[in-house]
Each structure stands twice: as C-alpha cells, then as structure tokens.
Amino acid sequence: EAEVAQSPRYKITEKSQAVAFWCDPISGHATLYWYRQILGQGPELLVQFQDESVVDDSQLPKDRFSAERLKGVDSTLKIQPAELGDSAMYLCASSSSSGRSAGELFFGEGSRLTVL
Amino acid sequence: QKEVEQDPGPLSVPEGAIVSLNCTYSNSAFQYFMWYRQYSRKGPELLMYTYSSGNKEDGRFTAQVDKSSKYISLFIRDSQPSDSATYLCAMSPTGRRALTFGSGTRLQVQP
Numbered sequence: 356e357a358e359v360a361q362s363p364r365y366k367i368t369e370k371s372q373a374v375a376f377w378c379d380p381i382s383g384h385a386t387l388y389w390y391r392q393i394l395g396q397g398p399e400l401l402v403q404f405q406d407e408s409v410v411d412d413s414q415l416p417k418d419r420f421s422a423e424r425l426k427g428v429d430s431t432l433k434i435q436p437a438e439l440g441d442s443a444m445y446l447c448a449s450s451s452s453s454g455r456s457a458g459e460l461f462f463g464e465g466s467r468l469t470v471l
Numbered sequence: 472q473k474e475v476e477q478d479p480g481p482l483s484v485p486e487g488a489i490v491s492l493n494c495t496y497s498n499s500a501f502q503y504f505m506w507y508r509q510y511s512r513k514g515p516e517l518l519m520y521t522y523s524s525g526n527k528e529d530g531r532f533t534a535q536v537d538k539s540s541k542y543i544s545l546f547i548r549d550s551q552p553s554d555s556a557t558y559l560c561a562m563s564p565t566g567r568r569a570l571t572f573g574s575g576t577r578l579q580v581q582p
Contacts, residue, residue, distance in 0.1 A: 359514075388569055395479070397559055397572035398515070411569060446514055452567060459505070460561075460570055462514035 357381040359463035361447050367469045373435035376466045380429070380449030386410075388460065389422055389432050390446040398446055404430060405452070437470045444468075474498050477560055477573030486582050490547040494560035494573045497541065501562040504536050505570065506545045509557045518558075519545065550580045 360379040368374050380387050385406050390398035401420065403411040406427040415422065419438070424430040434441055444467050448460040477494045484490055492506075502523055507515035519534040521527045521543075527534045533546040543562075547554055557577045561570040 386567070395574075397475075397477070397561075397574045399572070400569045403569045405567075448514075459517055459520055462507075462516070464514045465512075467512070 357461075359447055359449055359461055361445075361463035361466050363466055364464060365467050365469075367471065368437050369471050370439055371436040373433065374437050374468060375434075376432045376445050376447075376468075378430045378432070378447030378463060380447070381461055383451065384449035384461075385427070385452050386450045387424055387430050388448040388450075389430070390448065392444040392446055392465070394443070401432070401445075434468075437468075439470050442468055442470045472497065473574075474571050475560060475562060475573040478576055479574055481577040481579055483579045483581060484550055486550060486552060486580055488550050488580070490550050490554070490578060490580075492545040492547075492558050492560075492576050492578070494543050495541055496543075496562060498562075498564070498571075499538075499541070500564040501571075503563045503566060503570075504534070504543050505561045506532075506534055507559040507561060507572075509559060509575065511556075515559055547578075550578075552580045552582045554578060555580050 387404040389401040392398040401415045402422045404424045422432045444465040446465045448462045475496045504521045506519040509515040524536045524538045531548045535544045557575040559575045560573040
C-alpha cells in the first residue's frame with residue numbers, strides 16, 4: 356500500500372539550532388501539504404504545494420520557516436533558528452487533485468520535534 | 472472564534488456502546504467533510520469522506536452532514552477498545568484546498 360514517507364520520526368534540538376524535515380508523498384500525488392500539530396490540538400496548515408509551486412503559505416512563519424519542493428516530488432521543511440514554541444508534530448500529507456479521491460489527504464507518520 | 476469547533480473530551484464509554492462525535496463550523500463554503508482517526512504518536516488516517524449534505528455508512532461508522540445547521544457527526548456502533556483514539560473532523564470548500572481541522576475528541580472505550 357502506498358504511503359507518505361517522512362523523516363526523521365523524532366528530532367531533539369536546542370533552541371537557535373537549524374532543523375530540517377523530509378517528506379516523500381504518494382507517487383502521482385501532485386498536491387503536498389505540511390501541517391503542524393501541537394499536542395492536544397488539531398493539525399494546522401503551514402504550506403500547500405501544487406507540483407513545485409506554493410499554493411498557500413499564508414500561515415508559514417517566513418522569518419524562520421522555509422519549505423521547498425524543487426522537482427515537484429519530495430519536499431523539505433526547514434526551521435532556522437528553532438524556538439521553544441516550535442515543539443510539535445510536523446505532518447506531511449499528499450492528495451490527488453482529481454478523481455474520486457480528490458481532496459482526500461493521506462498523512463505520513465509525522466516528525467516529532469522537541470526544542471530544548 | 473475558530474472556523475471548526477470540536478469538543479476535546481475525553482469521552483469514555485463501555486465496550487459495545489454507540490458513540491457520537493460532533494463538530495460545528497462557521498464557514499458556509501465548506502463542501503467536503505472528513506473524519507480522521509489518530510492513534511497516539513501516529514499520523515491521522517482517513518475514516519470517512521462525505522461531499523455536501525447527507526449520510527454515509529461504512530461498517531460500524533456513519534457520518535452525517537447537516538449543512539443547514541453547520542453541524543457534522545460521526546457515529547460508531549458496537550464500539551471496541553481498538554477504537555480508542557483521537558477523532559478529528561476536517562473540512563474544505565473544494566477538493567483542491569487544504570483541510571481545516573477541528574481540535575480533536577479523545578475517545579476511550581473501556582473493555
């Protein structure tokens with residue numbers, strides 16, 4: 356069964372350090388999302404890609420966060436410098452833009468970040 | 472006020488009970504409605520997907536959408552301890568826009 360792959364699963368870092376998360380979506384899925392989920396809350400969108408283009412990054416804190424999907428396949432989310440409030444689960448999801456399953460988001464297992 | 476409101480629980484029920492989970496929303500443009508289940512330290516997995524109003528049934532799960540009231544529900548029949556998880560409602564105006572999630576309801580099914 357096709358899955359969204361994410362790495363690393365867990366990351367512990369000190370504040371002011373740089374961190375990066377990687378995501379490989381389900382093959383053929385043109386749309387890729389990065390969500391942040393703080394413990395006890397629902398996921399909140401950080402950025403949405405359609406192929407290699409950013410569709411929505413209105414909630415991405417651009418002073419410290421960046422995301423790219425250079426070839427329209429896998430994607431990297433970077434935080435520099437990390438702050439204590441960035442401790443959360445970072446979830447990648449992908450979806451097909453057409454067909455019966457359009458709009459269904461398939462999530463990876465997430466990358467749990469702890470900032471000390 | 473959040474666009475999607477969901478009671479965080481926790482909701483504790485005995486095995487075999489019927490569970491009702493609910494969300495309300497404020498954006499009348501929402502057309503796609505989904506329920507995700509999330510086990511601890513895992514990513515959300517899709518349970519039910521509904522377009523516009525009406526009911527949808529899949530095994531022990533039934534999803535209902537009442538757009539006139541801006542209210543959606545998920546019913547779980549014959550609940551099992553393995554159903555213990557956080558249930559997230561999510562919705563979108565189109566199939567091309569990102570989902571907006573509720574905060575999740577934590578469900579515990581006691582054996």
